[in-house]
Amino acid sequence: MKYKYNMCLCFLVLTLGSISQNANSPKPTDTPILNKPSIVSTHPYGIFFSRWQGNFQTKPLGTYSFNITLESGNVWSPPVTAYIPNNENDRAFVSQFPWHAREFRIDVNSLDAKTLEVQNDGVIKGLRLNFNLPINSKSELKIGLRSFVLTRGTFPFSIITSDDTIEYFHKHIAGGEDPFDRQLYPLNEALIRYKDRNDRVMTIENGDFILSGFELSYYRYPVRFLNGFDFNYGAHMGINTSKFNRSLDIGASANVMKLFSLKNDNTLSAGLSLGGTKNNLIDFSEDNMDFNNNTFIGYLETLVEYSFLSKNKRTRHSFGADFYIQTSLNKKSEFDYLIPTKNGTSLKSWNSGTSNLYRNNNYWTLMYTFARKIATTFYIQQDLTVNNNPDIQTGISLSFNL
Known part of the structure; x- marks a missing residue:
């Protein structure tokens, strides 16, 4: 399966290279978008259902495009x-x-209770494909696919996101020696094991490929309002296709942007997005894993971006900072009586796998984009509150017209 995944990646890269020779994109100054790739985290359970993010465009792209x-x-x-x-x-x-x-206050061995078992280790590699289909001057359709593979994160395929790099950063820059007891376990392993409250067990090992699902988003762009603010709203549908969750999700989002024109075609842009998802509206399987008993997932996202043209006026450079916060996967009221039990090895972070399911997710993303015929974005993402999102996540995104 890993071999097939790598073959798909090679095919996409070769296809992208051939398309780029004939890409006929608009000028960088005409691009009606804050340059943002998919920044939704590779959360070990969040990858199995739909989660939406901000659409910071001022108008439809007006052409078939691919990301x-x-x-x-x-x-x-x-x-x-x-x-x-x-x-x-x-x-x-x-x-x-x-x-x-x-x-220590109750005998869990004789307790009438359901159980959750959590263990996460590895580097999740994600591949997201999105196709933009224009409808008219006020609306467009976006079609997406998301897929993932679990790896050990070894050099040279995961230089920044490997266990070795993270522990080196903690020891020499911030955090101190082994702040989360990660080194009590083997480094660069790959295993995700989850047993839900219905005693269903999911085990993902090194090289396992997951076709997580497909997404369909319709965006409508009304007229500009309130002294130059741009607004759009979206209706979303996600079809989850993995063997662990075959279901239908729906969602909605609202996005507002403001662009400030500066000297020499430089711009400063800001965006705010609010939305939510109803997970598992329809279940296509009776054996779906219970990844979240809080089936309504809301989010709030903000983005600020500074953009300028190169001296030859042919390339646009952009620097952006994005903050994303999402509601907890499990109902917070349940944590009032949850009983986590020590595993006997880790003392500093022994409870994190389960307790973090009851906390809001949030993370910062820093981005750099250079756009000519193709817009290329690099980003790095940090989960500052350490709540089951990746300790660090990186990505590269390519966008072009067809």
Whole structure:
């Protein structure tokens, strides 16, 4: 399967190279978009369902266009088991104590409870393809595909996102010696194991390929309003196709942008996006994993970008900073009586795999784009709150007209 995935990548790169020779894109100054690739994180469970992001365009692109994004994200959390009491009296009893002390106040071996088991380790490589289909002067359709493969993150394929690089950064720059007990376990391994509250088990190992799903987004661009602000709204549908989740998601989003013109064709742009997803509106399988019992996932995204033309007026350079926050995968009220249990090895981050499922996800993304006939974007992403998103994620995105 890994061989087939690599062959697909080679084919796409070769195809992209041939298309780029004949790409007939608009001038950089005419591009009605804040240059942003897909910045949705390679969360080890979030990759199995649809999550939306901001569409910071001022108008439809007006042409058939294609975007390919390759991403790499390091995920890690030690093995942990958590218990969810079924009995209301047991819930009320354990909720009196701090979450880290609950396992010592009740016998979990005889407890009537459901369990969650979590273990994440590896570098998730993602491939996202998006095709833009213009409809008219006020609307367009975007069709997307997302796929992933789990790897060990070894050199030279994961220079920035490998375990070795992250631990070197912690030791020599920030965090100190082994701040999360990562080095108590083998480095550069690849295993994601998850047992949901219905006792269904998912195991993903090195080289396993996942065709996660397809996405369809319709965007409408009304007239400009409020002294130069641009607005668009989107309706979304996602079809999840992996063997762990075959289902239909729907969503909606609203996006507002403001562009400030500066000297010499330089610009400063800002965008704000708000949206949400209803996961598993329709289940196509009775064996779907329960990745989130909070089936409505909302997000808020902000982006600021500075852009300028090169001296020859043929290339546009852009620098952007993006902040994305998403609501928790599991209902926060459930954490009031959740009973995480120590795994006996990790002391600093032993609970993170389960407890972080009850926290909002958020991360910063820094981007650089140079656009001529093809817009090429590089980005680096950091999960500053360490909540099951990749410790660090990188990506490269190519956009061009057909």
